Amino acid sequence: MRNVVIGFLGTQLDMGKRRQWRPSVQLCAHPDFPIDRLELIHDQRHYHLACNVAAAIAKTSPQTEVRLVRIDMADPWDFQEVYGKLYDLAADYGFDEDRERYHVHLTTGTHVAQICWFLLTESRHIPARLVQTGPPRDGAAAQGTLDIIDLDLARYNALQRRFEAAARDHSALLLGGVDTANPEMQAVAERLDLIATGSDGPILLLGEPGTGKSALAARIHELKLVRRRIKGRLVRVNCATLRGGQALPALFGQRRAATGVVGSERPGFLHEADGGVLFLDRIDELGPDEQAAMLQVIETGRYCPVGSEAEVTARFHLIATAASDPGALLRAGRLRPDLHARLSQWVVRLPPLRERRQDIRAHLLDMIDSTERQLGRKTGFNADALARYLRFAQDPATLWPGNLRDLQASTHRMAVLAQRGRITVPMVEAEIATLTDQWSAATADLDEALLAELLPDAVGLDEFERAQLAAVVRACRECASLSAAGRRLFAVSRKEKASQNDADRLRKYLSRFGLDWGTVTGNQPG
Structure with a gap:
């Protein structure tokens, strides 16, 4: 198969004034890399230099055919012009991969041309490998060095291992350095690595108390710093502590004009988080007005401090947590529908320790x-x-x-x-x-509070019945369907029964107390 190389004429290097090594000439002098044809791109101003280089190649490598390809460019440093001219060259070339193996010479031409070569070969508009040449090192052959770069990373195991090692490092960072054997938790780390790297959108962390949401938010902030997505610090806000008239000033800041009291100004959490990460723990604890104001700043990056009519900007990445599933909070009226929609872009659930x-x-x-x-x-x-x-x-x-x-x-x-x-x-x-x-x-205590929601007369139940019914209610709320809850609750006893209709057993148990799946969970039977 014939070797074909496409490359620019080196308007400085190919003159050979600074050193005897001329990249386009010595490219054709490597015995282990015979070149059958060299497509040498030049403009009209350097036609004579191109002819001179072609003559030198004929002496160095008589078997190499040199084709002079004229492409005139008003500005060889203009990306749009260079890419457009090379794209047209590729479209009209007529590559014959069954007979010829194509290469692109990176050493000559502007840096803009090198970038364009890379993009066109990586996208397979030019079905070629990249060739990088260099001048001879001390005691080395006069033709210098030659490296062939194949953009198929599968052939570069060392590079692939480095990518994999970096991914493992980021996963370890998100997991706090603790190895996990749980597939769901590993998937959470891998997913968050991609989200933290590729998106500035809000991240909503869900999970039971104690699953590590606050610690994970700090690690996401650290990873965003490593990836240079942000420069600022992490500002933590416990939304459950923002009550009444102090909530808006705490979040958005306050100008003295709002109170008339000297020294009453405060910057606000949003100002402190500018350029970094704002962590809103229990965002569902914010009141409706605060949620509406937060939605505006999330979408526009602008807000008015309390007591001011002038807008200020704040660019931050938002990480939030909620007490339970956002859908349940939405149905209960604790989360605004528009804020729920904005927070639903990236929802990550942390599994409880028992899972x-x-x-x-x-x-x-x-x-x-x-x-x-x-x-x-x-x-x-x-x-x-x-x-x-x-x-x-x-x-x-x-x-x-x-x-x-x-x-x-x-x-x-x-x-x-x-x-x-x-x-x-x-x-x-x-x-x-x-x-x-x-x-x-x-x-x-929790059993009593839980059953009080469903059965006002739960006090009349035996202590054993209260504990058992509370366990059943919790299982129902933690499972996706009536059948799934039944399988969980009757996992042992079902093995001894000829009929394994767990959903029917659970339905009959709830009916003893006047309850059904919809009443217990707010969902339809599954």
């Missing part, structure tokens, strides 16, 4: 390391103590209602109480009892 029990060991050991640094002493588990704690922590019956927050508190307690630096089985047993008592007390 990724395979990660508990990694989180536990990472938290022990962190506590060691706080206490200034080494702390560790005895092997049997670690095994006992993990059996409890990874048991399906252990629900971890506070998620990572509960695990962090538990780890800290054991580390502090391990005065000799070792956590033993008796200490683990005591900690398990502490957690169980705490959860039981909290669940009892």
Whole structure:
């Protein structure tokens, strides 16, 4: 197969004034890279130089056919003109890939021409590989160096490994350096890496309390800094603390004219977040007026501080969290429909700890390391103590209602109480009892509040019935359908039954209390 090279005449380098090496000439002198035809692009002003180079090539490589291709350009540094002329050249060329192998010589021509060559070859408008030549190094052959660059990255394993390593580094950053074995959590990290890199749109993080939304927001901010998407800092706002008349001034700032009091001016959170990330924790806690004002600034980047008629600008990336599914908040009137639509561009759900029990060991050991640094002493588990704690922590019956927050508190307690630096089985047993008592007390209060929403006379139920019904209601609200809730609730007993109609069993159980799927969840039966 014939080798064909297309390249610009080097109007400076090919004169050979500074050194004997002339790139277009020496390109044809490499014994391991025979060139059958060289398409040498020149303009009318440098026609004589092109003829001179062609004559030199005829002496150096008699088998190389040199074709002079005239392309006149008013400005060889004008991207639009250069790309247009080379695009037309490619369209009219008539490439014959069955007989010829094409290359583009990058060394000659302007930097604009090099960029255009890259774009045209990468898009396959020119079906060629790139050739880069260089002058001879000390003691090397007179023809200099020659490298062939194929844009098929699959052939560049080293480059591919670097890309993969960078992706792993970014995932590790988003995961806080804790390896995850949970596919859903790994998918969250990979998705957020792409979002943080390619989009400035709002990100809405969903998840139960303690799943790590605030920590993840800080890591997203750090990744955006690494990727140079932002330059400013992270401003955290707990929207649940913004109440009444202080909410708007806190967010948007306040001019003295609004109060007439000297020293009453305040910049506002939006001003502080300019150029960085604004993190609105529990955005659904904002009032309707504040939500409307936030929507305007998200969409326009402009707002008026309280007491001012002059607009100011604020460019920031927004990360928000919500207490529950945005659809439920919308139906309950706690989230404006227009703000809901704006926040729905990027919605990321963090799975609770009970759905990724395979990660508990990694989180536990990472938290022990962190506590060691706080206490200034080494702390560790005895092997049997670690095994006992993990059996409890990874048991399906252990629900971890506070998620990572509960695990962090538990780890800290054991580390502090391990005065000799070792956590033993008796200490683990005591900690398990502490957690169980705490959860039981909290669940009892939550059960009463939960059932009060559905059954005003729930007080008349036995304690056992209240606990059982509350567990069923929670399962219904956490599952996508009546059938899914039934499969979860009757996972063990269904194996012993000839008929496995879990949905019907669950429907009959709810009907005992005058309840149905729609009443419990606000959804239609599934």
